[in-house]
Amino acid sequence: MAPAPTPVPSFGSDVRAAAVVALAPAGETSVRLRRLVDALVPTLLDGSEIRLVDASGLDHVATAPRDAPDLTLRVADLEEVRARVLASARREVWRADQDGATSCVVACVLDGDDAIGTITCVVTTPGRVLDADAADAVADVGRLVGTSVGRELLQRRARDAARRSQRLASQLHQLIAASIAVAGIQRERDVVAAIAPRARSVFDADEAVVTLDRGPGAPLQVAARRGDGSRLSDPEGADVALPSSAGVSTVALRDGDWLVAPLLEQRGATRGSICVRRSPEVTFSDDDVEVASLLAQTASSALDATEMHQTIQRSEERLRVLVDTAPIGIVETDLDGGIEWWNRAAADLFGWPAADLRVEHGDAASPAFPDAARVPLRALWAAAASGETVSAHDLSGVELGGRRRELAASVALVSPAHGRRGSLLTVVEDVTDHRQLMEELRHAQRMDVIGQLSSSVAHDFNNLLTLIAGYAELLKLEAGDDGRAAQLARDIQTTTTRASTLTGKLLTMGRTKLPAPAVFSPVASVRELSEVLDRILGAEVALTLSLDATTPAIRADVDQFEQMVMNLATNARDAMDDGGELRIAIGPTTLAAGALEPGDYVRIEIADTGAGMDEETLRRCFEPLFTTKGPSKGTGLGLPAARRVVVESGGSIEVHSERGVGTTFEILFPAAGEVPADAAPTAAPAAPVGAATILLAEDEAGIRELLARILRHNGFEVLETESGEQALDVARAFEGSIDLLVSDVVMLGMSGGELAATLQAERPDVLVVLVSGNVDSAVVESVAEGTGVFLAKPFKPSELIGVIAELLGRHRATTTS
Numbered sequence: 001m002a003p004a005p006t007p008v009p010s011f012g013s014d015v016r017a018a019a020v021v022a023l024a025p026a027g028e029t030s031v032r033l034r035r036l037v038d039a040l041v042p043t044l045l046d047g048s049e050i051r052l053v054d055a056s057g058l059d060h061v062a063t064a065p066r067d068a069p070d071l072t073l074r075v076a077d078l079e080e081v082r083a084r085v086l087a088s089a090r091r092e093v094w095r096a097d098q099d100g101a102t103s104c105v106v107a108c109v110l111d112g113d114d115a116i117g118t119i120t121c122v123v124t125t126p127g128r129v130l131d132a133d134a135a136d137a138v139a140d141v142g143r144l145v146g147t148s149v150g151r152e153l154l155q156r157r158a159r160d161a162a163r164r165s166q167r168l169a170s171q172l173h174q175l176i177a178a179s180i181a182v183a184g185i186q187r188e189r190d191v192v193a194a195i196a197p198r199a200r201s202v203f204d205a206d207e208a209v210v211t212l213d214r215g216p217g218a219p220l221q222v223a224a225r226r227g228d229g230s231r232l233s234d235p236e237g238a239d240v241a242l243p244s245s246a247g248v249s250t251v252a253l254r255d256g257d258w259l260v261a262p263l264l265e266q267r268g269a270t271r272g273s274i275c276v277r278r279s280p281e282v283t284f285s286d287d288d289v290e291v292a293s294l295l296a297q298t299a300s301s302a303l304d305a306t307e308m309h310q311t312i313q314r315s316e317e318r319l320r321v322l323v324d325t326a327p328i329g330i331v332e333t334d335l336d337g338g339i340e341w342w343n344r345a346a347a348d349l350f351g352w353p354a355a356d357l358r359v360e361h362g363d364a365a366s367p368a369f370p371d372a373a374r375v376p377l378r379a380l381w382a383a384a385a386s387g388e389t390v391s392a393h394d395l396s397g398v399e400l401g402g403r404r405r406e407l408a409a410s411v412a413l414v415s416p417a418h419g420r421r422g423s424l425l426t427v428v429e430d431v432t433d434h435r436q437l438m439e440e441l442r443h444a445q446r447m448d449v450i451g452q453l454s455s456s457v458a459h460d461f462n463n464l465l466t467l468i469a470g471y472a473e474l475l476k477l478e479a480g481d482d483g484r485a486a487q488l489a490r491d492i493q494t495t496t497t498r499a500s501t502l503t504g505k506l507l508t509m510g511r512t513k514l515p516a517p518a519v520f521s522p523v524a525s526v527r528e529l530s531e532v533l534d535r536i537l538g539a540e541v542a543l544t545l546s547l548d549a550t551t552p553a554i555r556a557d558v559d560q561f562e563q564m565v566m567n568l569a570t571n572a573r574d575a576m577d578d579g580g581e582l583r584i585a586i587g588p589t590t591l592a593a594g595a596l597e598p599g600d601y602v603r604i605e606i607a608d609t610g611a612g613m614d615e616e617t618l619r620r621c622f623e624p625l626f627t628t629k630g631p632s633k634g635t636g637l638g639l640p641a642a643r644r645v646v647v648e649s650g651g652s653i654e655v656h657s658e659r660g661v662g663t664t665f666e667i668l669f670p671a672a673g674e675v676p677a678d679a680a681p682t683a684a685p686a687a688p689v690g691a692a693t694i695l696l697a698e699d700e701a702g703i704r705e706l707l708a709r710i711l712r713h714n715g716f717e718v719l720e721t722e723s724g725e726q727a728l729d730v731a732r733a734f735e736g737s738i739d740l741l742v743s744d745v746v747m748l749g750m751s752g753g754e755l756a757a758t759l760q761a762e763r764p765d766v767l768v769v770l771v772s773g774n775v776d777s778a779v780v781e782s783v784a785e786g787t788g789v790f791l792a793k794p795f796k797p798s799e800l801i802g803v804i805a806e807l808l809g810r811h812r813a814t815t816t817s
Contacts, residue, residue, distance in 0.1 A: 012137035019141040023148040033062035046124040052117035081106050082118045089115045093135045103129040107142040111150035171291045174202045182302035188217030195299045196222040205276040212272040213247050246273045252293040259284045261296035329428040335385050372398045384411040406432045462773025463700050465794035473797045519555050519674045523547045540579035548587035552671040556649040564642040568606045575610025583607045600671035607664040613657040693717045697727040697743035710797040724750025745772035753782040
């Protein structure tokens with residue numbers, strides 16, 4: 001029977017003493033643990049191992065003797081025992097083999113109540129055992145080891161916490177600097193360029209790349225490298241392989257060697273990213289992830305601010321352009337009416353300097369509203385300041401640029417903001433021209449009615465004159481040698497011609513058409529108007545004409561020119577209540593220099609001996625809608641229309657007047673340098689050229705009978721019809737050829753123009769003569785080119801025969817050549 005094993009003598013006190021010495025705070029944990037196991041082996045033990053397994057990452061193993069085999073090879077199930085001890089924090093003592101050669105104690109290394117490792121003590125000397133006292137000593141050593149290690153862990157955590165705090169403080173300081181650096185930047189490119197080097201500096205990284213994938217400045221990429229500064233690069237050809245999460249991640253994260261933080265828009269969408277990279281040996285901490293998020297938020301806020309700034313700038317620019325180019329004046333004043341700002345239209349309207357050249361309020365040169373506008377505006381300002389809505393208030397008779405204008409004003413209150421007092425916006429529009437146009441439109445509508453009535457009367461009157469002229473010519477032909485009868489016929493023709501001229505001038509008064517400038521003789525025009533003027537002036541006003549036959553032609557609208565002369569004559573008549581004289585003088589003149597271009601001009605002087613005008617009336621006489629007559633006598637449009645005709649023709653008009661003496665209008669027109677179309681020599685009417693068949697369409701029986709008689713008298717075969725529809729029926733039923741159509745333009749049902757177009761579509765060789773007393777020659781545009789002519793009523797039979805002969809002769813010459 002084997003002898004009973006003996007405990008290790010004085011093991012407990014010696015182990016504790018060795019532990020106290022070995023674990024004295026001198027050196028790192030691994031050194032102290034090595035000293036401890038070396039002190040225990042081989043003096044007290046045959047083998048010892050201390051193993052620390054700390055969750056913080058500290059992992060130390062100290063074994064003695066160093067060249068001994070691993071204890072796990074010498075002691076069966078040692079790893080399982082250690083696991084149980086760590087789990088239970090209780091020691092275990094046992095005989096490790098059957099022959100009693102090995103005795104083992106495993107105790108827990110405790111840091112307070114936390115098990116952070118194990119201490120294993122082994123004796124292999126036969127007869128020696130580790131008893132309960134030895135186990136207590138080993139457990140005490142475990143607690144000593146735990147306390148020593150815990151003290152070092154605390155010191156290490158304190159140092160780590162201090163370093164972390166310092167690093168965080170540095171990063172936060174750099175974050176603040178970054179936010180200050182990007183705080184006023186107004187372009188996305190500049191924000192990205194400022195963030196990249198700061199991102200590298202904040203994390204002490206080897207490389208930082210900031211990308212912008214969306215937005216006005218995208219795509220954009222700026223890279224900053226250690227020792228290489230930062231540079232802008234093309235995202236498509238960049239030499240940096242960014243992590244896959246760049247540009248798509250919505251939260252800050254670690255991606256391999258990279259730390260990625262997204263740049264987010266206000267709506268939460270990703271617009272880019274901040275990517276920083278260190279060497280693989282240095283990892284990013286959770287604090288780094290948080291700091292990256294803060295830096296990305298700073299950059300995103302700066303990008304949002306630049307986007308908002310640009311939006312505000314664009315809005316302000318649009319508003320500035322809109323206000324400055326608005327066709328109406330906009331003026332900002334204080335609540336007392338002091339002018340603070342105005343747009344370009346207001347400067348043009350009131351003759352103020354440009355707003356960017358304005359002087360401070362209170363300066364003597366500060367702009368001000370005209371007196372005539374300021375008084376009513378004060379009432380509008382007071383009403384608007386009290387909260388009332390003021391719109392479209394008339395400001396009448398405001399003198400601007402030497403002319404009285406009609407204005408419309410609206411006022412709105414601008415509420416106070418940011419410590420400033422409220423202000424008033426005054427919108428002023430010059431409505432003079434608008435009202436003039438409206439009045440001219442009403443006048444044109446009245447004249448259109450007059451023109452339609454005149455046209456209707458002229459049609460019937462010209463038909464009668466055509467009959468009178470036709471029968472007068474027939475009478476002259478049949479009078480033969482009876483000289484007295486022939487003279488009477490000629491007198492009838494002369495009177496008919498004068499009546500026709502008078503009818504034409506009356507039609508001019510009611511005509512409303514677009515200006516059609518033409519070259520004409522003003523002398524001939526005024527001479528033709530003389531009969532109409534005599535009737536306008538009446539018996540108590542004498543008309544005196546002084547017309548120089550050498551006066552050149554002018555270029556203007558004939559109707560407007562004649563209307564101007566009649567308007568001035570009407571004004572002169574109204575100024576001579578007790579009678580007087582109206583003198584019209586026309587002659588050539590030459591200007592060397594002055595307001596008009598040097599050259600040849602026609603001078604027209606229209607003077608009366610009436611009451612004259614005072615200074616106020618003389619100054620305003622050309623203003624639209626201004627009149628000194630009663631509401632039923634004047635519109636205030638005659639003189640403005642006269643000036644418009646003259647100015648549009650390149651001339652000038654001036655007026656001189658004296659109370660009790662009279663008024664003189666002096667008008668200058670540039671000489672045209674051309675011969676009037678109606679003054680050009682014309683060929684004598686061609687004689688009849690053989691037999692021809694003529695289709696006659698005229699709804700007036702007397703005119704139709706006269707025309708048929710004239711045509712047959714000159715050898716033509718005539719097909720008489722009384723309407724356009726009947727003319728078509730006769731033409732379609734007639735088997736022979738029809739050479740020419742003579743038709744009135746204005747008929748019941750189908751007009752002459754429609755008849756001609758339809759007939760030529762069926763018989764292309766038919767020539768056309770259209771006659772009318774109240775339409776112009778443009779009506780022949782409805783027929784084929786070169787196949788029609790227009791003849792105005794009234795006309796002589798010889799004129800009709802001459803037109804027909806010329807048209808037939810020209811057509812037959814063309815077809816035979």
